[in-house]
Amino acid sequence: MxxxxxxxxxxxxxxxxxxxxxxxxxxxxxxxxxxxxxxxxxxxxxxxxxxxxxxxxxxxxxxxxxxxxxxxxxxxxxxxxxxxxxxxxxxxxxxxxxxxxxxxxxxxxxxxxxxxWADWTDAAALLRSALACARAGADDGAAGRIAPGGPESLSALAAAVAEYTGGSITIEDTRLRVLAHSATGPDADVLRRSTILGGRVPEWRVAELRRSGLLRTLWTSRDVIHRAADAEGPERLIIAVRSGPEVLGSIWVAGDGRPLRPDAPDALRRAAEVAAPLLVRHRLRESGAARRSELALRGLLYGDGDARTHAWSLGLSPDAACAVVVAEPLAAAPAPGDRTLDVAALQAATYRPSVRVLRDGDRLLVLLPVDAGPDRGAAALARELAGQAQDAGALAGAGPVAAGAA
CATH class of the missing domain: 3.40.1390.20 (HprK N-terminal domain-like)
Structure with a gap:
């Protein structure tokens, strides 16, 4: 034995x-x-x-x-x-x-x-990525030159990966939004140009990636995926960026009028390790800002903490006139799968750019900055939300205009 x-x-x-x-x-x-x-x-x-x-x-x-x-x-x-x-x-x-x-x-x-404002998932992902990338930076090898001690931003990393692979780079999140890209050469294909200009992979391309199964392969694979050149575009290499089992995004390498280097896959593997903490940082900044805004809005609406500080955190002057709109279901609890308030929240968020929306259990609260003096916007928004939610048995109401956010 x-x-x-x-x-x-x-x-x-x-x-x-x-x-x-x-x-x-x-x-x-x-x-x-x-x-x-x-x-x-x-x-x-x-x-x-x-x-x-x-x-x-x-x-x-x-x-x-x-x-x-x-x-x-x-x-x-x-x-x-x-x-x-x-x-x-x-x-x-x-x-x-x-x-x-x-x-x-x-x-x-x-x-x-x-x-x-952070959560345990964020903390664990950040710490695990930091450990993995610090260890990767201690390794030797040509690809090791793409190391945590080098690129300090996603843009710098994209430029470094482009140099070591001989291709054009995009670094994307899991929603296929472009977070960083390398310089675009004159021979860049149409898809790359439209992706960079639009800030995300075009919808038709996403649908194609789903149909072909490439997206599923990308999110489940732990190695470099090779896609040969065809009539629609040049050779591509793709790898998912992970923190442990969690996928954070992906790096795409496209041939830019010349063959990719033979050791490009090795450089891309190392780049994925280096990208992990950078993508975690990006996500933390994004989610952290959202959580801080939610805490500030909750504090302002419920009178918890310093109101002036909360207003400034929301990008509002403490002296800005505001009104509050509230929507609630009539029943004690909505039916399972009822997305009435979710839809109402999306509707309220697009009412005006300055609107702030808080989903608090079975209640939706909307802070609506208004121009000085009487404003009909709050009542109009309440009527709109009530009309949208009428079939689901919900009520919406608007309070008076307050002289200041605080």
Whole structure:
């Protein structure tokens, strides 16, 4: 009987290197008793079970927030099982409990907090991508020149990949929106030009990719996909960008009037590793901005926190006149699958560019900035929403114009 040799542990990465990828401010280091160069080997969730070793892991504690003394216990438990650091959820405006700080200090583990506007999925994706790309940057080889220490933006990465592959590059998110692209040569094909000018892959092309099965192959494959040149376009190489099992986007290489380099697939594999934290950063900035706006709008409408600060966060002057429109279903709870308020939210969002929409359970709240003086817009929007939702048994109403957003 033979036994299978244990896999060697992943090389550790200094905590300072991991945090360097977080330019969106979603994580905050409160203390590091062993210094910022303490090694990190992986990311774990604190409630995954007592059997799993946490040696060198950053542990995400999804239970009690940092402001609760109850969070001290999981900090000590993570340290006992070998963790190098613990991440707790921050509560805006509430200090970290002294018991939690003391527990981390005594146990010798780094203590971090996750911003309230982020979520655990974002935090895990960011940390795992940072670890993977820091390790990739330490590798040797020609493709290693495309390394995390080099390109610091998606645009810079696209230019570097174009150089090492000999093709034209687009970096896209999972909705096939173009986030960055390399310079377009005079021989670029029509599809590339229309994709870049439109900021996304054209709808007809997306439908074609679905029918052919290429999109499904892309989202399920972990390697470079080759598409030979044909009458409709030049040779293409494509790879999905991943953070663990999660797909973040893709990189497309198109021949630009010349053959792609023989080692282009290797360069593209390395580029996908480097792109992961950059795409996570992009998504965090996008989702973080949306969450911060939602928190500000909720605070403004419900009178929680400083109203003037909330108004400025929403891009509004605190002195801007506003009205509020509310839509609610008549029933205590909507029927399963009822998307009445979802559709109403989309309708309200397109009413005026300045409108802010908050979906709060079975209630839709709309903040409507108006011109000084009487404004019929709020009542008109309420009638429109009520008419749209009438068959589903919903009501909508408009409040009076307030002198200021605050």
């Amino acid at each position: 033979t036994s299978r040799a244990a896999l060697p542990p992943e090389p550790s990465v200094a905590l300072r290197e991991v945090l360097a990828f977080d330019d969106g401010g979603s994580l905050r280091l409160l203390l590091a008793p062993s210094g910022r160069d303490v090694g990190v080997r992986g990311v774990a969730v604190g409630d995954e079970g007592p059997a799993r070793s946490l040696d060198g892991c950053l542990v995400l504690v999804t239970g009690a927030p940092a402001s609760s003394p109850e969070a001290a216990a999981p900090v000590r438990e993570a340290a006992r099982r070998g963790a190098s650091g613990v991440v707790l959820r921050a509560v805006e405006g509430v200090a970290v409990a002294p018991q939690v700080l003391a527990a981390a200090e005594e146990a010798g583990v780094a203590l971090l907090t996750r911003a309230e």
